[in-house]
Each structure stands twice: as C-alpha cells, then as structure tokens.
Amino acid sequence: MSTQSTREYPQSERDWKYVKVEIENGIAWVSLNRPEKRNAMNPPLNDEMVEILDALEVDESVGVVVLTGSGDSFSGGMDLKEYFRDLDDLPYAQQIRKRRSAWQWQWRMLLRYSKPTIAMVNGWCFGAAFTPLVACDLAIAAEDATFGLSEINWAMLPGGNVLQAVIATMNLRDAMYYVTTGDPFTGRKAMEMGLVNEAVPLADLKDRTTALAQQLLSKNPTVLRGAKAAVRQVKRLDWEASDEYLTAKNAQVRLLDPEGGRAAGLTQFLDEKSFRPGLGGYQRNG
Numbered sequence: 001m002s003t004q005s006t007r008e009y010p011q012s013e014r015d016w017k018y019v020k021v022e023i024e025n026g027i028a029w030v031s032l033n034r035p036e037k038r039n040a041m042n043p044p045l046n047d048e049m050v051e052i053l054d055a056l057e058v059d060e061s062v063g064v065v066v067l068t069g070s071g072d073s074f075s076g077g078m079d080l081k082e083y084f085r086d087l088d089d090l091p092y093a094q095q096i097r098k099r100r101s102a103w104q105w106q107w108r109m110l111l112r113y114s115k116p117t118i119a120m121v122n123g124w125c126f127g128a129a130f131t132p133l134v135a136c137d138l139a140i141a142a143e144d145a146t147f148g149l150s151e152i153n154w155a156m157l158p159g160g161n162v163l164q165a166v167i168a169t170m171n172l173r174d175a176m177y178y179v180t181t182g183d184p185f186t187g188r189k190a191m192e193m194g195l196v197n198e199a200v201p202l203a204d205l206k207d208r209t210t211a212l213a214q215q216l217l218s219k220n221p222t223v224l225r226g227a228k229a230a231v232r233q234v235k236r237l238d239w240e241a242s243d244e245y246l247t248a249k250n251a252q253v254r255l256l257d258p259e260g261g262r263a264a265g266l267t268q269f270l271d272e273k274s275f276r277p278g279l280g281g282y283q284r285n286g
C-alpha cells in the first residue's frame with residue numbers, strides 16, 4: 001500500500017455533495033457532510049455512501065475506513081423529511097427503490113466489508129445512525145457525544161435494523177430501557193454498555209482514532225480480513241460448526257496471504273528469536 005498526503009476523493013469521477021472523503025496515510029476519513037441538517041441521512045447521501053464504500057474497497061491506497069460526521073454531529077439519523085415524509089405516499093415499489101441504498105451501505109456493505117472500519121462518533125448520534133455505528137468493526141466516541149434511540153419519541157419502532165444493531169451490542173435491560181424511554185445518553189455511557197469500544201475527550205478523538213487505525217494498518221491485511229469476518233460468523237455458530245469454520249478459514253487465509261505471514265512469524269519467533277507474538281506483530285516484508 002502506498003502512503004501519501006491528504007487528497008480529496010475521488011479526484012475526477014464526480015462531485016460528492018453529501019459525503020466528504022479524505023485519504024491520508026492509508027486511512028480514508030469518510031464524513032457524512034450535511035452539518036446544517038446534523039448529517040441526517042437522506043436518499044442521495046445514502047446513494048453516495050454506496051458508491052464511496054464501493055470505490056474505497058478496491059482503492060489500494062486505503063487500508064482502513066473511518067466513518068464520522070462533519071461539524072458537531074455524527075448523524076441525526078435518517079432524514080425525517082426526505083427519507084420518511086417525502087417518500088411515505090409514493091407507491092411501495094418506489095419507496096423501496098429510494099430507500100434501498102440506506103440498507104445497502106448502513107449494514108449490508110459494512111458488515112461484510114473487506115477492510116477494517118472504525119466509527120468515530122464526534123457528536124449527535126440518533127436512531128438510524130446506530131446501524132452503521134454497529135456495522136463498523138470498531139467504534140470510538142467523544143465522551144460527551146449524545147446518543148439516543150429517539151424513535152419512541154416520534155411514535156416509531158427502531159427500524160432500519162437499528163434494533164438488530166442495538167441487541168448485537170447492548171444487553172437486554174439496557175436495550176429495553178433506551179428503546180422504551182428514548183432517553184439520551186453520553187459517549188461515556190455508550191462505552192460502559194459496550195456500544196462503543198472507547199470514549200475519549202473530544203479534543204483527543206481524532207488522534208486516538210488515528211492511532212487505532214495505524215495499529216490496524218500495521219497488521220497483515222489478509223489475516224485481518226479473515227479475523228473480522230470470523231468474529232461476526234462464529235457468533236452465529238455452535239461449537240462444532242465454529243471449529244470447522246475456523247479451521248477452514250485459517251487454511252483459506254494461509255492460502256490467500258501473499259506475505260506468507262504465518263511462516264514468517266514462526267521463523268522470526270522460533271529461529272531468529274527476533275520477536276514475541278504475545279507482545280506485538282512480526283516484521284512484515286515491504
């Protein structure tokens with residue numbers, strides 16, 4: 001992977017109106033970019049996100065994707081006007097057509113994304129924003145960011161797979177409490193409940209996210225891809241199936257790994273005695 005200075009993305013194909021992408025040293029910073037609307041996700045933003053995730057997945061200069069928001073918001077959720085009210089009276093097939101790109105990027109693409117993803121929650125995070133938040137592999141929030149499952153406050157259930165995302169990360173009591181009360185909570189509380197990995201002061205958020213992304217960039221990308229897929233799949237399997245899956249997945253990763261990382265690691269530990277796998281990564285070539 002080549003490292004390079006900041007650049008706008010993509011350089012020529014088209015202008016993104018609702019999403020900003022900057023690529024810096026292997027990290028793609030993808031910002032939902034409607035700060036005046038608290039980065040509410042409208043259909044054209046969702047369309048752009050599908051195209052952007054698609055493009056970044058095959059961009060060899062990108063090793064990690066960070067999802068965040070411009071201004072003081074991660075995202076105020078689905079756009080209540082453009083995604084709900086404006087579409088509600090359309091024929092059903094047209095509603096689906098307009099809404100499909102939301103599901104497509106917010107969980108279908110992110111859950112199976114081949115590069116590691118980090119959600120960086122810089123501020124407001126409501127409703128539908130929980131879906132991409134949880135579908136990203138890791139999440140770091142500003143301690144004082146405000147989260148909320150506000151659907152109950154305007155007479156909706158947490159659809160768009162929001163509830164699925166909540167149940168995948170929070171325990172039943174916490175999920176039930178916040179789904180039924182709609183009470184907002186802080187980034188600190190989100191960390192305590194396991195909704196995000198860490199909560200840090202807003203002033204440190206980008207530095208901490210960068211450090212985590214750099215740590216991921218230092219790992220063998222083929223193995224990382226296998227490992228994150230395995231974390232998601234094994235959860236659904238029983239012990240027998242899981243053992244079978246992991247054995248096969250490990251064989252697949254070994255076969256596909258152009259670095260031959262496993263053999264290199266064994267040589268460096270057993271023969272060269274140049275590293276200790278318990279404390280850090282093997283020396284990668286190139």
Ligand code: COA
Binds near residue numbers: 040041076078080082
């Ligand atoms: N959909 C559509 N528009 C939204 C929006 C959403 N989810 N969230 C914010 N906006 C718009 C507001 O309508 C307003 O637009 P306007 O300037 O044209 O009037 C603008 O963003 C700023 O919102 P405002 O409420 O004035 O900002 P705030 O900083 O005082 O409050 C929030 C921020 C996020 C607390 C508040 O906007 C809010 O409650 N949003 C809805 C959250 C929600 O329930 N989301 C679930 C959707 S699935």
